Amino acid sequence: GSALAADPITQRQDVFKDYKKTFGTMGDMVKGKTPYDKAEFAKLAAHMEVISKQPWQYFTPGTDKGKTGAKAEIWSKGAEWKQEISKHEAATAELAKVAATGDLAAIKPAFGKVGQTCKSCHDTFRKPD
Ligand code: ASC
Numbered sequence: 001g002s003a004l005a006a007d008p009i010t011q012r013q014d015v016f017k018d019y020k021k022t023f024g025t026m027g028d029m030v031k032g033k034t035p036y037d038k039a040e041f042a043k044l045a046a047h048m049e050v051i052s053k054q055p056w057q058y059f060t061p062g063t064d065k066g067k068t069g070a071k072a073e074i075w076s077k078g079a080e081w082k083q084e085i086s087k088h089e090a091a092t093a094e095l096a097k098v099a100a101t102g103d104l105a106a107i108k109p110a111f112g113k114v115g116q117t118c119k120s121c122h123d124t125f126r127k128p129d
Contacts, residue, residue, distance in 0.1 A: 012058035045099035
């Protein structure tokens with residue numbers, strides 16, 4: 001490995017930047033801001049499922065200090081935090097499954113459900129902007 005490996009805060013933030021791009025591009029299609037492209041949307045949803053498993057390993061002890069939106073509750077209420085992650089991973093897996101069908105009417109609520117799991121976790125575990 002590199003001697004200059006990024007710190008865990010930067011590593012998780014890099015994943016969330018990917019989230020923003022991926023989920024944002026899907027959101028534009030869901031909202032009709034850009035044309036719905038079945039293949040592209042399905043690819044993004046599959047990618048979202050992959051990255052939904054990645055940030056959590058970087059919430060290592062002590063990394064609520066520094067330039068981060070992470071609240072100390074992640075560590076003091078770890079079981080609750082892991083529940084939020086489970087719901088989020090389940091919702092992204094469901095979205096990827098539905099996206100593969102190309103049924104936009106079914107995709108919309110599945111997309112909304114993923115967003116709800118983002119927000120639900122942020123409400124307790126992320127500092128306000
Ligand atoms: C986004 C984003 C979030 C979620 C959340 C959904 O695009 O950055 O944190 O969706 O706002 O409610």
